[in-house]
């Protein structure tokens with residue numbers, strides 16, 4: 493029977509990273525990867541995570557399953573990290589399901605949303621992280637896109653976004669990137685989040701926030717101002733949060749689906765659907781990453797160390813953005829200031845598909861066809877080479 497299957501084409505992003513690894517050019521530069529890289533080109537382990545791991549190895553008594561919803565310290569740590577003490581304090585109605593990564597959280601959130609509104613349309617930004625479509629579509633939800641990034645102005649086209657979202661109705665889901673929009677790096681302003689809140693209240697759609705980069709854009713609190721505004725104004729919000737980037741726990745698959753409900757009954761019912769979906773799909777959450785994150789988030793010393801290191805990472809990316817934007821503007825006599833004002837790891841350089849593909853062949857600089865680059869993959873050794881090469885094709 494299985495011989496009837498043919499080989500699927502490789503995932504466009506993972507396939508390109510694999511092509512780069514296979515390239516024997518010693519001078520190749522990989523700007524495709526979706527992980528944070530430090531100055532030496534390594535995706536580092538946070539010191540606080542290393543410490544937590546040492547503690548965990550010596551304290552661990554059992555490998556029995558975690559509770560189905562996940563580790564209590566992790567869940568409370570993530571709830572207050574995302575919503576803050578004010579919204580997550582006494583009287584709040586928030587439930588959570590620990591998940592395998594942010595992808596797991598998106599999938600569990602989708603299952604819950606499909607249970608609540610089976611004929612829902614999910615509104616996704618144009619462009620969005622391509623994995624949203626198979627991940628959320630696999631539960632049977634259908635999609636519509638709203639305009640988001642304007643390649644001509646190199647920024648969010650909010651007028652068109654708001655105009656497109658006028659068609660979102662009660663029972664629909666609007667997916668927003670909490671911060672550090674992937675792939676564009678262009679984020680909404682707080683005023684724009686507020687307009688979305690007005691529209692959600694008037695039109696009755698539900699908002700799902702994909703939060704994969706908290707602390708990597710402007711700071712841990714700054715990066716969640718928009719979603720906190722929505723939660724407080726709407727009284728209902730779903731957040732799919734990931735610890736892959738901000739705690740460096742990529743391979744440990746550490747995420748959480750957070751359900752901010754209007755009352756405890758709704759939040760509990762929502763969580764029960766999340767737990768039911770988890771039971772159907774993978775049964776129990778993986779423990780290691782969540783146990784580490786739980787310790788880091790709740791132990792004052794580990795927390796302080798993590799916050800300091802994360803702030804340094806965030807600062808380095810902001811500095812790289814400034815450097816790249818200045819150098820490209822000088823070299824090309826074009827305005828690349830948008831790179832400095834965008835957030836997080838990704839930005840489009842604004843090249844054509846041919847230009848992006850040409851740079852792969854010579855001098856061996858790998859970026860997505862859309863010219864999305866990972867700014868964190870730049871460093872003192874490759875920055876000028878990249879600037880020269882981009883200038884040469886413009």
Ligand SMILES: Cc1ncc(COP(=O)(O)O)c(C=O)c1O
Nearest residue numbers: 526593594595621674704734736
């Ligand atoms: C926009 C976005 N959402 C969600 C994720 C999920 O990350 P993970 O499942 O590795 O936690 C990513 C990872 O690259 C992402 O870029």
